[in-house]
Amino acid sequence: MSALQVVWFKRDLRLVDHRPLYEASQHGTVLPLYIVEPELWQQPDTSLRQWRFIRQSLVELDRALRQASDEGLGGLVVRVGDAVEVLSQIHAEYGIAHLWAHQEVGNAWTFARDRAVRRWVRQQGIPFTEFPQDGIIRGLKTREGWKEHWESVMAEPLVPPPKALSLADVPSEPLPMVPNSQMDDDPCPNAQPGGRSQGLKLLRSFLNERVRRYPRGLSSPLTAESACSRLSPHLAYGTLSLREVVQATRRRLAQLQSDPQKAGMARALSAFESRLAWRSHFIQRLESLPSIEFENMHPALNGMREEVNPVLFSAWAEGRTGYPFVDACMRMLYNTGWINFRMRAMLASFACYVLWLPWRAAGLHRSRGGRWVCIWRASMWTMSRASTGAKCRCSRAVQGWARSESTMWSSSLSTKTRTGLSFGGGCLS
Ligand SMILES: Cc1cc2nc3c(=O)[nH]c(=O)nc-3n(C[C@H](O)[C@H](O)[C@H](O)COP(=O)(O)OP(=O)(O)OC[C@H]3O[C@@H](n4cnc5c(N)ncnc54)[C@H](O)[C@@H]3O)c2cc1C
Helix, strand or coil: CCCEEEEEECCCCCCCCCHHHHHHHCCCCEEEEEEECCCHHHCCCCCHHHHHHHHHHHHHHHHHHHHHECCCCCCCEEEECCHHHHHHHHHHHCCEEEEEEECCCCCHHHHHHHHHHHHHHHHHCCCEEEECCCCCCCCCCCCCCHHHHHHHHHHCCCCCCCCCECECCCCCCCCCCCCCCCCCCCCCCCCCCCCHHHHHHHHHHHHHCHHHHHHHHCCCHHHHHHHCCCCHHHHHCCCCCHHHHHHHHHHHHHHHHCCHHHHHHHHHHHHHHHHHHHHHHHHHHHHHCHHHHCCCCCHHHCCCCCCCCHHHHHHHHCCCCCCHHHHHHHHHHHHHCCCCHHHHHHHHHHHHHHCCCCHHHHHCHHHHCCCCCCCCCHHHHCCCCCCHHHHHHHHHHHHHHHHHHHHHHHHCCCHHHHHHCCCCHHHHC
């Protein structure tokens, strides 16, 4: 077997609009690789509910690769271990002619891992090509012209999925049920399923029908779960490309704009489209200022709230602050993995301003053995059901939680907090 074109899949679990895969397929036999990194899954912003979404997406990716393969052979090659060690083994056994991947804007851990991989390929003399995605620019010095850049990236034609892929006949390890045996169980009974087919279903139902309810429905958790697109996990793990979603939105917008009776829907779609741009804007912010993973954006706030009050913290994280609305939202997040952006902001504000908890401690709660989704970062992939039935059940469920909480709300939080802290003001704005 001649040396291989290795495509390293990370947060890009698709064949469509996948430049690394396309380019690799033009150069020779491809080894599509997914590395399950146990150390990654020890990081504080990871959870089993995320892994389940990824796992379902990998199963579909494997199927799609087999269908695209010229001989129906091959498929996704899964390896468990440290990225450099896995690549070294593959290189020793089969030879890597070229490594291909998308640039990842992850966290400090993934950045360090990517640097280690880059060091290793340099030592081995293996060419490594990383393509940007989502309009993000590495090493950006100034934001001037960034929006124009984003627009031009989004307007580029989608990269076609490779046809008659020549895939390497390399054995895969089985996809593990858990990526790290030390992870806590995390049932998430109403989690949103992964996989590109689910993402496409959501995109279609949103653009054709659900967007109608977007402007009025996105604020309340009762309506938001079906009125919002629910695409964030698919964008975060790349079962759909951002460009693909932007272009589908623009096509639909063009159809609607030609019909004056659909002006409301067209306005809703424009609002959605601008949120897709915000998404890249905030990712670019993290790329350009990675310290915000750990530090206050404004140094004047340093030292302001460093202490974690464990009683208040667990009351918040477990949805038993005694404030029915807060607790119902937190329980919805726990049970579905998803909460809409206004309630996300409300939960974050409540933790920081009302309970005076440090933002990072609250955001990383899950890392200390809790099972709650990180509100700030990991929830990028937030989840819920795609089917209408499940959505209705969830809406009723959050109403039910709110009702049951209101009867018992005074029992759970300390008197000092109930009486000593204001609940009004900015937290619901
Ligand atoms: C405190 C706070 C923390 C958040 N943390 C995350 C996060 O870690 N990851 C994440 O993807 N989103 C985050 N958001 C944005 C948003 O709340 C979620 O992405 C959204 O709830 C996901 O639901 P949806 O896919 O149905 O979004 P929709 O309302 O249908 O929006 C479409 C897409 O636009 C993007 N988007 C929407 N709102 C925002 C926003 N305010 N900022 C940036 N992008 C946005 C998302 O990719 C989303 O999937 C956060 C918002 C707040 C207020």
